[in-house]
Amino acid sequence: MKAGARIQAAIEILGDILDRHRPAPMALADWGRSHRFAGSGDRAAIGNLVYDTLRRKASVAARMEADTPRALAIGAAAEAFGLTPAEVMAAVDGSAHAPESLSSQEAAALERVLGDETPAWMRADVPDWLAPSLTRAFGEDLVAEGQALARRAPIDLRVNALKATRDRVLKALERFEAAPTPFSPLGIRMPAPTGAGRSPNIEAEAGHGKGWYEVQDEGSQIAALLTGAGPRMQVADVCAGAGGKTL
Incomplete structure (x- = not known):
C-alpha cells in the first residue's frame, strides 16, 4: 500500500474509534479482517499512525484547526511515516485508495508550528481537565514532559x-x-x-x-x-498490570 492508502485506512479506523467510540485495538482488528489484502507491514504502519494520532490528538487538532478523523490522520502522518509535509501533500492526491486532495487550508496547516499562544495542554497533548494538576507537578516543564509521554515508547x-x-x-x-x-x-x-x-x-x-x-x-x-525482598519473603505486588486500572 502507498502512503496515501495507509492514511485513508487510518482515517476510516479513526472514524470508528472517535465517532463510534470503539476501542482502538478492536477497530484495528476489524479493519484488518475486512482488508485481508493488507500485508503485515501495511497493518503495522497503519497502526502506528492511528496510535500516534490518538497520543498527539490535541496538538494535531490545534495545528490543523480541526479534529475530524481526516484532519487528525493527515496532520499526524508526516511524523508517523517519517515524511516531509510536501510528501504528505503528494500522497494525499485524490487518486485511487487515497484521501481527497488537500485544501489550501489543510496544506498550510501541515507547515504550521504551534507557538506559545496555543494553550500549554494542547502543546503537551494532555487532557485540559488534567492540566492544572500536571502544571503543579511539572511547572514550566509541562509541555516538554507531555510531549515526551506522547512519543512512542521503547x-x-x-x-x-x-x-x-x-x-x-x-x-x-x-x-x-x-x-x-x-x-x-x-x-x-x-x-x-x-x-x-x-x-x-x-x-x-x-x-x-x-x-x-x-x-x-x-x-x-x-x-x-x-523493597529489598529476599528468598522466602512474601511480597504483595499492588500494581496496575498492563495499565488497565491506570487508564
Whole structure:
C-alpha cells in the first residue's frame, strides 16, 4: 500500500474509534479482517499512525484547526511515516485508495508550528481537565514532559535471573538493538520504532517461552529492587498490570 492508502485506512479506523467510540485495538482488528489484502507491514504502519494520532490528538487538532478523523490522520502522518509535509501533500492526491486532495487550508496547516499562544495542554497533548494538576507537578516543564509521554515508547524487559543472565538475553535479542537499561541490573531496553517500523514481537521469541524474561518497565523494576525482598519473603505486588486500572 502507498502512503496515501495507509492514511485513508487510518482515517476510516479513526472514524470508528472517535465517532463510534470503539476501542482502538478492536477497530484495528476489524479493519484488518475486512482488508485481508493488507500485508503485515501495511497493518503495522497503519497502526502506528492511528496510535500516534490518538497520543498527539490535541496538538494535531490545534495545528490543523480541526479534529475530524481526516484532519487528525493527515496532520499526524508526516511524523508517523517519517515524511516531509510536501510528501504528505503528494500522497494525499485524490487518486485511487487515497484521501481527497488537500485544501489550501489543510496544506498550510501541515507547515504550521504551534507557538506559545496555543494553550500549554494542547502543546503537551494532555487532557485540559488534567492540566492544572500536571502544571503543579511539572511547572514550566509541562509541555516538554507531555510531549515526551506522547512519543512512542521503547520496550523494557526484566530478565529472570533464575533462568538466564542479562548478557544471554541481550545476545538472543541483539537483532532488535537490545541494550542494558541504565539503572536496573536486570533490565533490557529496545528502542521504539520510527516511521513505519514495527515493534518486535518479543513474546513470540524462544527466550520468552523459556521464561528468560518478561515485559516490565525499568521504573517498576527499580521499585521492586528497592523493597529489598529476599528468598522466602512474601511480597504483595499492588500494581496496575498492563495499565488497565491506570487508564
